[in-house]
Amino acid sequence: MRLNARSDYALRILMTLAANGGRPMTIAEIAVRFDLSVHHLQKIVWMLGQIGITRSIRGRSGGVALAKPAGSINLGRILREMEKDTALVECFRVDGGACPITPICRLRGVLAEAREAFLQVLDGCTLADVADNREALAALLNLGEPPKVSSTQTAPCS
Amino acid sequence: MRLNARSDYALRILMTLAANGGRPMTIAEIAVRFDLSVHHLQKIVWMLGQIGITRSIRGRSGGVALAKPAGSINLGRILREMEKDTALVECFRVDGGACPITPICRLRGVLAEAREAFLQVLDGCTLADVADNREALAALLNLGEPPKVSSTQTAPCS
Numbered sequence: 001m002r003l004n005a006r007s008d009y010a011l012r013i014l015m016t017l018a019a020n021g022g023r024p025m026t027i028a029e030i031a032v033r034f035d036l037s038v039h040h041l042q043k044i045v046w047m048l049g050q051i052g053i054t055r056s057i058r059g060r061s062g063g064v065a066l067a068k069p070a071g072s073i074n075l076g077r078i079l080r081e082m083e084k085d086t087a088l089v090e091c092f093r094v095d096g097g098a099c100p101i102t103p104i105c106r107l108r109g110v111l112a113e114a115r116e117a118f119l120q121v122l123d124g125c126t127l128a129d130v131a132d133n134r135e136a137l138a139a140l141l142n143l144g145e146p147p148k149v150s151s152t153q154t155a156p157c158s
Numbered sequence: 159m160r161l162n163a164r165s166d167y168a169l170r171i172l173m174t175l176a177a178n179g180g181r182p183m184t185i186a187e188i189a190v191r192f193d194l195s196v197h198h199l200q201k202i203v204w205m206l207g208q209i210g211i212t213r214s215i216r217g218r219s220g221g222v223a224l225a226k227p228a229g230s231i232n233l234g235r236i237l238r239e240m241e242k243d244t245a246l247v248e249c250f251r252v253d254g255g256a257c258p259i260t261p262i263c264r265l266r267g268v269l270a271e272a273r274e275a276f277l278q279v280l281d282g283c284t285l286a287d288v289a290d291n292r293e294a295l296a297a298l299l300n301l302g303e304p305p306k307v308s309s310t311q312t313a314p315c316s
Contacts, residue, residue: 002159015259089165125268
């Protein structure tokens with residue numbers, strides 16, 4: 001199974017913002033660090049803003065920043081939003097797909113249960129859990145020195 | 159998230175063979191029922207044969223059939239095989255991908271745990287669990303009258 005690129009990039013954006021200690025970054029500054037398209041990230045940042053995860057700051061030192069503490073950003077919430085239009089298999093599509101056994105298929109329920117089990121692992125995890133090693137992340141991403149924040153939280157998540 | 163088409167089609171093939179009461183079917187007979195490519199299904203049937211799930215029967219009334227009872231065919235085993243080359247996200251690729259934070263990323267472990275949680279739901283489920291309504295499946299797939307088999311098993315799986 002695979003997540004769509006939107007989920008992958010949304011998580012990278014959020015980890016980068018968390019590692020940057022709450023200071024805003026431009027989308028171009030994030031994109032260059034992952035060699036990704038600014039245009040692609042703009043759409044994802046817009047989606048994150050729509051659900052209140054990131055906020056835009058105007059002005060010369062503006063950009064995008066986390067809209068709330070990393071410990072309040074649930075990863076299951078992010079994945080559920082980014083994957084909401086992705087069908088696990090054909091019969092999960094909005095149009096129902098074309099598989100002839102769909103009306104009586106007992107596999108669909110099992111697959112839905114499995115998808116939920118996947119998401120529930122992320123439900124138990126916040127951005128702070130996975131970005132707790134912020135100094136190391138900031139160094140790898142050339143973010144400069146982020147504010148020192150003590151934490152005892154470690155992944156995997158509670 | 160989405161499964162690759164190989165997984166989807168492998169499960170359809172197995173449910174069809176289970177609904178057909180153990181009698182062999184040609185790949186063309188299966189393909190036409192799902193409006194799928196014979197060539198594509200041939201590769202999947204070959205993979206299922208390689209792991210001992212299906213067997214080929216030669217001769218005029220030959221084709222492909224289940225190699226063991228549906229109750230002995232674990233769906234987690236099928237998904238793990240069909241998805242083994244599919245990277246959940248870029249850093250799960252064999253080549254490791256190009257994400258700069260991969261060496262210290264704490265998200266990877268959480269995503270691997272979530273993937274395992276998905277597969278473990280399927281590990282608890284056999285083909286018999288999801289193909290227990292074989293008469294109804296056979297009718298929808300125009301398979302003719304399969305042998306009567308009494309069963310009390312219902313999905314979702316134990």
